[in-house]
Amino acid sequence: MTTGTALFLLVTGLTNGAIYALLGLGLVLIYNVTRVINIAQGEFVMLGALTAVGLTTGEATGGITLAILAGAAWALLALLRRRRWSLLWLPVVGGALLWWGVDAIGPFHLPPVLGVLVATVAVAFVGAALYRLTIQPAAGAGEVVFLVITTGLYLGLQGLGLLFWGPGSFSFPSVHGGQIAAGGVRVSYQSLFVLVATFAVLALLWLFFERTLFGKALRAAAMNRLGARLVGISPERAGLVAFAISAGISALAGVLIAPVTYATYDMGLGLGLKGFVGAVIGGLSGYPGAVLGGLAIGVLEAFAAYTTSAYGEAIVYALIIPILLLRVVATRRGAAT
């Protein structure tokens, strides 16, 4: 392996790893606040990528439809449960009218930046709605029940992805075509952008959790559910926000990676699992750990794929087992002393 190849693999690995890091962050956020391990995390990536594609190319705009449907279900639930018209109906009905009205006039292309923004918001909304519809009603059930629920969500969302966008692969315009040469290797602008954007997101998240009261309240809800309730933080609302932020981050990750690896309806599971491996390396509780773990997995995967091709992927998945075992041993030892 030449230095050039090694550097190239490193850059590829870090680029993919940045995505895994974002996914890992989303997973850790949801796990900390709600104790749910979200098997469907990768599906938010897929939805974000494909919705953005749809909005900018004017074809296959299923993501928005999904958001409207989910919102309608949520509002309906509120109506049935509490017998009152929730404010949700406004964006749902308004969004539906706007959406289908515009669609009737003719396909339109949003500029990419706007497309990304709308897609992220829509997927974040779907995340919150899914929490309200499928996770919150099962509150108090064992962790295994939640696992099966999120497995069901994975299946359902992947199926809807196939339904809305078909089996093909889609690309999304890069931030800037072309590459720069650095240290003897060509790095695409998109890869650089991915890395920069990831760290920007990390920085924003850090600011949110460390410097705003709301962010600290979310951390508090994750640390101590009872304590949070006793200062007025509702665990349901915390879960809602956690799912929304997590889905939004994942959607953004999808948009970032789509220009590099193309978006398909089934891209979710692999990404989600690798994000999970990274998160577990970091202990499933700490955010820096999830980021470093994700980056590490990305790099490992790149090198493994180069040296052993298909087995590389098997190695990465197989790593889940020893990592989980080590984690359990480490936690036990920590608790015992």
Place this chain on the structure above:
Amino acid sequence: MSAASSRSADALLRVEGLEVAYGGVRALVGVSLAVRAGEVVTVIGANGAGKTSLVHAVTGVVPKRGGTVTFDRLDVTRMPPEDLVGRGLTLVPERRELFGALSVHDNLRLGAFLRANHTARVRRDLARVYDIFPRLAERRRQRAGTLSGGEQQMLALGRAMMSGPRLLLLDEPSLGLAPLIVQEILRVIAALRDEGVTVLLIEQNARAALKLADYGYLLEAGDVVTEAPADRLERDERVRAAYLGAGPVTT
């Protein structure tokens, strides 16, 4: 009986026929009590008598099998704890339930989570808490999990004060603390009463609680055995019996 009913007539907090059960175990079998505004009321009893179940049920932390809770004439029987805080009823739980990885300052600030709009008042209350607990002021940037037991109890109390409560529920604040710290905490509670905060104090340490309180209830096996003004209860032989068992062995 008339004394008891006159108490409940103008009570800030009224609990009637409260029942709590965990599976088959009946922790409370029908407890009634009343706390009037401005009072310090204490509920004493041996361990396992149901004191914590009482507080957890009143605040909605555990479900009630029966009974009602009325706060300031509003039926709050079905209200969850996060909503009760907004209404002015705050609990300082037995295990303190602090946010260990956050700083003292953040813990206190979160105590005022629901008052985020009234920043001037919140800042004033924060200054007051630091004033009352200088040790917390010294350690304001320190992680709450690294504080000593006494400091954690102070922090828990301070955090509750930050919610601007009208009624403060304290579950065994003296638990595991050295006598001097216990005295300090009790002094703070007395000061709070002087400022108009009503206090319901759950305590295993009967003597200290009865010295501080205006009125007392003795809880045993999930039921109120007797109630009286604190100074009378202090002299009641049943208190000692409740803690250390009745007299010579009778089968």
Place this chain on the structure above:
Amino acid sequence: MRARTVVVAVALAALLVALPWLLPPFYANLLCFIAIYGGVATGLILLTGYAGLVSLGQGAFYGIGAYGAVVLAGAYGVDPWLSLLLGTALAAAAGYLVGLPILRLSGHYLALATLAWGIVATILFTQLASITGGANGFTNVPVLRVFGIDFVDPARFYYLTLVFAVLAVAALASLIRSRAGRAVRAMRSSEAAAASVGMEVGRIKLQVFVLAAALAGLGGALFAYFIAFISPSTFDLGASIRLLTMAMIGGAHPLGGVVGAAVVTLLDDVLQNVIPNGSGQAGLVQVIAYGAILVGLMLASPRGLEPVLGRLWPMRFRTAPARGGRGPGGRGPGVPASGGRGPGVPASGAPASGAPASGTAPARALLEVRGLGRNFGGLQAVDGLGFDLRAGEILGLIGPNGAGKTTAFNVISGLFPPSEGRVLLGGDDVTGKQAQHMARRGLTRTFQNTALFDMSVLENVMAGCHVHTRGGVWAGVLGLGRADEARAEREARRALERVGLTELDVRAPSLPVGKQRLLEVARSLAMRPLAVLLDEPAAGLRYAEKRELATLLRALRDEGLAVLLVEHDMDLVMNVADRIVVMNYGQMLAEGAPEQVRQDPDVIAAYLGLDAA
């Protein structure tokens, strides 16, 4: 009753055999699938429904069995019937090797590990193309034949699959009602309580995992011969999730696998017919439907169809009718049944090792605690605790809230090891040994929240006999060990009589709390213990129930049992204990006779509180 069961069984058998003739020809195909999936799902129900271990990777074992069988037969000329066996064995071996590490995980970590394993297996199936034919699949599948009859036509192959399904259901039904089945169900209710009656939880989990893998392997092998073509995508994550869906729909019941398989297979068929576009769209709708089913099931009915199936074919342990002539039943506690043997003396009459013969004063204490300490990250919960517990005495351990009694109790009973100090049982050092080990040496405990198993009263106590009976998972499947079971049942009845419980068939968690405590004591007695540690037995008891408990404890003590009691309830402790140890701030504060301790000024101060100067 017996006659009716026989008639039903015969009618059912006749129906099953005649099915291919009764239904239109196409259905034979479906029946084969239902039977195969049903058998595999039955294994998954044992694993997930009964043992509580969620697996998202059964597809892997399914595939190993399939590839193992047809590759050996097709590429290496092994006899097809033998290859079925070998394929199953390969799957079982894989189950052992994979289970060994991952069963140390639990809950969602375990599920994720099985998910990873499933994906790795699929990749391996694809990559080892030289053996498996890779992504293009394996087609060289020979035909199963016996005495010149070819098993190719679905209507004929159905009988093979029917045998498989029936065997699977029968195996599970037999296992669930055996000693090992009881252990599996106990483990699901409470691992801590299962350990406290001496069950080797780790070993049970592995055996169950291997059995489920074996069933999956055999099903896979049959599937391969049926379809005559297999490819890696047949055994991927989708297949694992499908199997899990079947298991969840069916619920925790031996018939659940077959019923769940029938529901899912028929649903697939309906979707194929209703969606006109052919396989593409139907497959898509299937996926969404599975997702919706899984979510809906978990929210609405997490137990699946088990309540319905349970009424159809109750899995209750049949209690043998009470035999007369052993003395009148329903005796009150404290009056030993005539000829009843005391604790520490096994049925054979020879005293258990280390136990003094009842009646003689022991020279050395049964349980010795020396300098016990336990530290939790800086907090010294127990500090330098030491005392003796002798046979034939009741020792009370008391102290104010936070004194460290529960921690000390948990250390002594083997829930976690101490940081310092030693624990000796019958002279042997058992410091740091786990609860299962303690149980086998004669030390058992009860739990503050009565960790009863979710089964009948009688079965709970029979679980107590686990430590001196034998019979693992394989014995359970084959229905062996009946003699041991009969003996266990007799002993359980005796123990229940001792404590005065008469409703043997009632589900344990539905008993009032006073009876639950007595049941826990009976379960402990069934272990023939030397010492019993009771964790706050008086919690939640009424006055009369406490009296009943006190009388029972005194009777047990008089027969030579050693009892350690952690309690808050002063009435009970003062009445029943011979000696009392008082703890405060993790250390021993006082020790002595009840009256002495009650009047000790230090003890009074510790409880009622210091005077706030």
